[in-house]
Amino acid sequence: MNFIEGFTFERSSGVAFYGAGFLTNAAFLQLATRWPQVSRRWREADAALADYGRPRGLHARLRLTAASLMCFALVEHVLANITNLVTSVTCSSGGFDWLRRYCQRAYPQVFSLVAYDHGRCLVFWATNVIDTFAWNFMDLFVMLLSMVLAARFHQLNSRLHALRGKMLTQNEWRRLREDYDTLCQLTRDVDSSVCNIVLLSCANNLYFICLQLFNSLKPMRHWGAVYFYVSFAVLFGRTIAVLFLAARVNDQSKGPLPVLFQVPSDSYCVEVERLMDQVIWDEVAFTGLKFFSITRKLILTVAGTIATYEVVLLQLNDVNAFSRTEQQSLNSTEPTVHASAGLGGMPASGPPTFTVILKDILTWYTPEPVLAAVQAVFMHNNGSPSAATEQEQSTAPVFMAGAPPTKDGLEAMDTESASPPPPTTPGDGSWWPDNDPGGY
Known part of the structure; x- marks a missing residue:
C-alpha cells in the first residue's frame, strides 16, 4: 500500500x-x-x-x-x-x-x-x-x-x-x-x-x-x-x-x-x-x-453515535456492492443495435461516463424525426462524409451524419447488410466524434 x-x-x-x-x-x-x-x-x-x-x-x-x-x-x-x-x-x-x-x-x-x-x-x-x-x-x-x-x-x-x-x-x-x-x-x-x-x-x-x-x-x-x-x-x-x-x-x-x-x-x-x-x-x-x-447520559450519546455510524456504514457498503455488481453487469453486456434510431452499439471500454450516459439518453428517448433533423443540420454544417474502406466501416462511430434513414436503410441495418459510411476525421459530420472522452 x-x-x-x-x-x-x-x-x-x-x-x-x-x-x-x-x-x-x-x-x-x-x-x-x-x-x-x-x-x-x-x-x-x-x-x-x-x-x-x-x-x-x-x-x-x-x-x-x-x-x-x-x-x-x-x-x-x-x-x-x-x-x-x-x-x-x-x-x-x-x-x-x-x-x-x-x-x-x-x-x-x-x-x-x-x-x-x-x-x-x-x-x-x-x-x-x-x-x-x-x-x-x-x-x-x-x-x-x-x-x-x-x-x-x-x-x-x-x-x-x-x-x-x-x-x-x-x-x-x-x-x-x-x-x-x-x-x-x-x-x-x-x-x-x-x-x-x-x-x-x-x-x-x-x-x-x-x-x-x-x-x-x-x-x-x-x-x-x-x-x-x-x-x-x-x-x-x-x-x-x-x-x-x-x-x-x-x-x-x-x-x-x-x-x-x-x-x-x-x-x-x-x-x-x-x-x-x-x-x-x-x-x-x-x-x-x-x-x-x-456522565451516564454521555455514555448513551456515544453509544448512539457509534450505532448511527455503523448503520450508515452498512448502507454505504450495500450501495457500493450494488454499484460494483451493476458495473460488472454493464461491462459484460453485449452491444445492442437500436435499428429504429439508426444506431449501432459497441462494448464500453471502462466505467460509464457522463458522455456515455447522455448518449444513451438521447438515443433511447429522442424521437426519430428529431434525430433525423439534427443529423441533417450537422451534415449541412460540416459537409458530406468522405468515402471509407470496409475495415473503417466496421469500426465506425455510433452515429453518422447524412440523410435521414429510410425504411430500406433501416432494414439493411437490421440485417447487417449495409451501414452508412463513417467520417474520416473528427468534426466532419460525426454526431459523436472519435475523441469522445467517454466513447464506446
Missing part, C-alpha cells in the same frame, strides 16, 4: 495513532509542571477528611485494574506484531527480507516516503512501543483518578446514610457540607489539570472504534481475524471502563440527595438547605477540556 497515493479514512490510522501519541506525551509533560500544586491540594483534602480513614480495598482495586489493563494491552500488541510477522515471513524471499517486509507493512506511512533501513526500523519500532504505552496509560490514568475520587465521595455518602433520620445540630450539618465542598473543589482542581487528557482519551477511543467497525466489513482470515476480534474487544472494553469509571464520580456526587430529602423537620436548618442546593445544582464530573462532562 502506497501511503502517498491518497489520504483516506483507512490510511489515516497511522497519522491518528502517532499524532495522538505525540499529543498524549505533550499533555503529560504539561501535567508534570502542574502536578506539585495538584499533590498539595490533594494532601490538604486528605488532611481535612482524615477522620474518614482510607477507603477499604482501594489499593487492591487500583492494582488489579492497572494489571488487567496492561495485560490486555500487551496481548493486543503482541497479536498485532504476530499478524504482521506471519504475513511478512510468508511473503519474504529469504534472509532478512522478512524484516524489511515487516517494517514496510507495520509502518507504511514512513517507508512509503523514505528508503528502508534497519536503523530507521529500530527507531520507529521503539516509537510505536512508546506511543502504544502512552495510549494505554492515558486511559489507565483517567480510570485510577476516577476510582479514587469516587471512593472518597462514597465514604461521605456512607456516613450520611448512617445518619439518616437522626437529629443533628447545625454545626454537624455544616461539617458535612464542608466535607462535601472539599471533595467538589478537589475534583474541580484535578479536572482543570487533566481535562485535556480526558478529551484525548475519549476522542482517540471513539476514532479507533469507528475505524475497527469500518475494517469489520473487509474479509479476514486466520491471524488477521483473531487479531481483529481481540483488538476490538480490548478497545471496546477499555473505552466502556473509562467512561463508566469517570461517570461514577458524578453518580457518587449526587449520592447525598436521598438522605437530605429525609431530614427530619426538627433537624432541618440553613446548612441542610445549602448542602442540598450544592448537590442539586453543582455538576461535579470530569470534563473533556470543558466541552462536555462525563
Whole structure:
C-alpha cells in the first residue's frame, strides 16, 4: 500500500495513532509542571477528611485494574506484531527480507516516503512501543483518578446514610457540607489539570472504534481475524471502563440527595438547605477540556453515535456492492443495435461516463424525426462524409451524419447488410466524434 497515493479514512490510522501519541506525551509533560500544586491540594483534602480513614480495598482495586489493563494491552500488541510477522515471513524471499517486509507493512506511512533501513526500523519500532504505552496509560490514568475520587465521595455518602433520620445540630450539618465542598473543589482542581487528557482519551477511543467497525466489513482470515476480534474487544472494553469509571464520580456526587430529602423537620436548618442546593445544582464530573462532562447520559450519546455510524456504514457498503455488481453487469453486456434510431452499439471500454450516459439518453428517448433533423443540420454544417474502406466501416462511430434513414436503410441495418459510411476525421459530420472522452 502506497501511503502517498491518497489520504483516506483507512490510511489515516497511522497519522491518528502517532499524532495522538505525540499529543498524549505533550499533555503529560504539561501535567508534570502542574502536578506539585495538584499533590498539595490533594494532601490538604486528605488532611481535612482524615477522620474518614482510607477507603477499604482501594489499593487492591487500583492494582488489579492497572494489571488487567496492561495485560490486555500487551496481548493486543503482541497479536498485532504476530499478524504482521506471519504475513511478512510468508511473503519474504529469504534472509532478512522478512524484516524489511515487516517494517514496510507495520509502518507504511514512513517507508512509503523514505528508503528502508534497519536503523530507521529500530527507531520507529521503539516509537510505536512508546506511543502504544502512552495510549494505554492515558486511559489507565483517567480510570485510577476516577476510582479514587469516587471512593472518597462514597465514604461521605456512607456516613450520611448512617445518619439518616437522626437529629443533628447545625454545626454537624455544616461539617458535612464542608466535607462535601472539599471533595467538589478537589475534583474541580484535578479536572482543570487533566481535562485535556480526558478529551484525548475519549476522542482517540471513539476514532479507533469507528475505524475497527469500518475494517469489520473487509474479509479476514486466520491471524488477521483473531487479531481483529481481540483488538476490538480490548478497545471496546477499555473505552466502556473509562467512561463508566469517570461517570461514577458524578453518580457518587449526587449520592447525598436521598438522605437530605429525609431530614427530619426538627433537624432541618440553613446548612441542610445549602448542602442540598450544592448537590442539586453543582455538576461535579470530569470534563473533556470543558466541552462536555462525563456522565451516564454521555455514555448513551456515544453509544448512539457509534450505532448511527455503523448503520450508515452498512448502507454505504450495500450501495457500493450494488454499484460494483451493476458495473460488472454493464461491462459484460453485449452491444445492442437500436435499428429504429439508426444506431449501432459497441462494448464500453471502462466505467460509464457522463458522455456515455447522455448518449444513451438521447438515443433511447429522442424521437426519430428529431434525430433525423439534427443529423441533417450537422451534415449541412460540416459537409458530406468522405468515402471509407470496409475495415473503417466496421469500426465506425455510433452515429453518422447524412440523410435521414429510410425504411430500406433501416432494414439493411437490421440485417447487417449495409451501414452508412463513417467520417474520416473528427468534426466532419460525426454526431459523436472519435475523441469522445467517454466513447464506446
